[in-house]
Amino acid sequence: MPVRVTLINDDEITTRGVAAMLLEHPDKIELVSLAGPTLTPIDVALYDHTTNEPGVGPSLAELVADARIRKVVVFTWSFQPWRAADFLRRGASAYLSKRLTSRELVDAIRRVDADRVLVSAGGPSGGRYGHPAENGESLTEREAQVLSLISNGLANNEIAEKLMLSINSVKSYIRSCYRKINVDSRTQAVLWGLGHGLGHPSADDDIDDRESAAEAAWPAGASARVRLVR
Structure with missing residues (x-):
């Protein structure tokens, strides 16, 4: 089945x-x-908080509480990374920029539908390796690569395939990252990575490989229709 998506508060x-x-x-x-x-049920609601005038349209809290909607994504032109943590705490499943390409947006929607936490500004941006972590230790290049892929919403098995590592090695790198950046959850790691320049794909990232991996996980015989229901 295709992911059912609705747009909220958009012109x-x-x-x-x-x-x-x-x-x-x-x-x-x-x-x-x-x-x-x-x-x-609607799988994903794309919600732009910047167009929500007081008393006009639903609020984020109302959408999160709406039993018809599984996931709410804050989707905006006014992308401000430092606001991501607040939106996620208030129940949003992702924070996305409208600068995403169509392929990036669809990939992000599918990852959110698969219960991933995602924060993405879109567009090429090189990851910065060797950042000092919270306890003063620096991330190794491999740790930074793993953290960057976590911040882009990849699952452990996808990281293992992309970096040609065993799943146990990936888990070991993740534990080491968590210790160095002083977090204890994947959501916190995503937000730390975004804030330190590790949350966007680099210009030479092979997006086709990510798309192929997503295709492999997509149910066979999915509907080939998109309907705009009014």
């Missing part, structure tokens, strides 16, 4: 633009409307 031009982007991936996304009763 008509943006809605049409995002719809056109998602229409490029008809086997993966179904764009639907939240207006009126719906019997089928």
Whole structure:
């Protein structure tokens, strides 16, 4: 089944633009409307908090509490990395920039639907290795690579495949990263990585490899339709 996605608090031009982007991936996304009763749960709601005038449209808290919606993603032009932690604490499953390409957006939506925590500004940005961690120790290059991939939403098995490591080696690097940056959860590691320049794919990152890995995990026989329900 395709991921059912709805847009919240967006103007008509943006809605049409995002719809056109998602229409490029008809086997993966179904764009639907939240207006009126719906019997089928919505997998991901893309919510722009910057267009939410007081008393107009639902708030983030209302969307998170809405039983029809599985995941709420803050999706905005006004991407400010330091606000990510606040949105995640308030129940958002991801914080995404509208500068993402259509492929990046679809990939992000699918990762969120698969219960990943994701923060992404989009666009090429080189990761910075050897950052001093919270306890004064520096991350090794390999630790920084692993942390960068965690910050981009990859699962342990995907990291192992990408870096040609065993799954046990990946887990060992993750434990070492957690100790050095003084965190105890994947969400905290994502936010630390984003704040230290490790949260975006580098310009030479092989996006096709990430897309292929996502394709392999996509259910066979998924619907090849995208519907805009009004």
